[in-house]
Amino acid sequence: MPRRDLPPPPPPAHLRAWLDENAVRADRARFLSELGRRSLGFGRLLLLWAVSAVFALGWSFVGMALMAFETQDPFSYLFGLIFAVLGVGVLIPAGFWFAWGAKQDRQIRRLMCAWAELGRDPAVDSEVRAPGRSLTWLLTSFLLGALGLWVTFGTAVSARPGADTYGEVAYAMGLGMILWITGLLGLGKAGAHYRWAVRAFGGPTRPTAG
Numbered sequence: 421m422p423r424r425d426l427p428p429p430p431p432p433a434h435l436r437a438w439l440d441e442n443a444v445r446a447d448r449a450r451f452l453s454e455l456g457r458r459s460l461g462f463g464r465l466l467l468l469w470a471v472s473a474v475f476a477l478g479w480s481f482v483g484m485a486l487m488a489f490e491t492q493d494p495f496s497y498l499f500g501l502i503f504a505v506l507g508v509g510v511l512i513p514a515g516f517w518f519a520w521g522a523k524q525d526r527q528i529r530r531l532m533c534a535w536a537e538l539g540r541d542p543a544v545d546s547e548v549r550a551p552g553r554s555l556t557w558l559l560t561s562f563l564l565g566a567l568g569l570w571v572t573f574g575t576a577v578s579a580r581p582g583a584d585t586y587g588e589v590a591y592a593m594g595l596g597m598i599l600w601i602t603g604l605l606g607l608g609k610a611g612a613h614y615r616w617a618v619r620a621f622g623g624p625t626r627p628t629a630g
Contacts, residue, residue, distance in 0.1 A: 426458075426527055427451040430534050449544040452535050456548040459528045460613050465557060465606070467521060472602040474514040476595055481507030483591025490587050525609075529616070536620040545621040550613070557610035565603020571596030 428451075430436075436444060458464065481503045488500030532548070575592040 426524075427454055427531060427535075429531060430538055436538075444538065445541065448535050448538050449541060452532065452544055452548045455528050455532045455535070456550055459525065459532065460550055460553045460557060460609070462553070462556070465560065468602060468606060471514060471518050471521065472598055474510060474517065475598050478507045478510030478514055479594045479598060480591070481510060483587060483594060486587035486590055487585060488587075490585050532616070533620065540621070549617040549621055554610045554614055557606050557613075561603045561606025561610065563603070565600050565607065568596045568599025568601070568603055572600060 430448070431439060431444075485500040485503035485507060488496040488503060536545075536548070572593050573596075575589055575596060579589045
């Protein structure tokens with residue numbers, strides 16, 4: 421998977437005394453802006469949805485395997501095994517991809533905390549706070565999670581013995597759970613970024629009375 425290297429951590433305190441203050445402030449502005457975009461940018465949201473789509477593909481193969489096993493036909497058993505192998509073959513790389521993204525998120529958060537502690541710059545701090553991007557994550561993740569809950573519980577409520585098989589119900593509920601968990605992860609990320617920005621930079625700047 422191609423990726424760009426993350427920005428370096430800030431220089432240690434005993435070295436910053438020998439560096440030009442303007443250069444350190446410029447590095448802080450540049451790296452915080454880049455880390456903010458990589459943490460809460462639209463590309464990161466698309467990456468989360470892409471991982472969710474891969475999980476949904478893998479679960480679709482598993483669901484087809486479950487439905488094939490229920491037919492009690494020898495050929496269906498064979499196809500069910502093939503679908504099960506395909507599902508596992510897709511879900512395992514998706515799990516590694518998700519773990520890689522979570523690890524990089526932790527690295528980005530540590531770097532953002534370290535660079536934010538070097539000082540204050542209202543213009544840069546306002547950009548890193550990114551209320552617009554946070555709101556985008558919040559709204560899209562809420563809608564995705566609501567859709568996932570509707571699919572999950574709607575499938576469970578509308579299922580009828582004899583009309584719907586266990587495989588069909590498990591398949592639909594699994595897809596709904598994937599959507600719901602993806603939305604929950606997006607909501608958690610937006611909320612965590614907001615809490616971190618308040619701790620690191622304080623609340624939104626308000627104009628003072630003249």
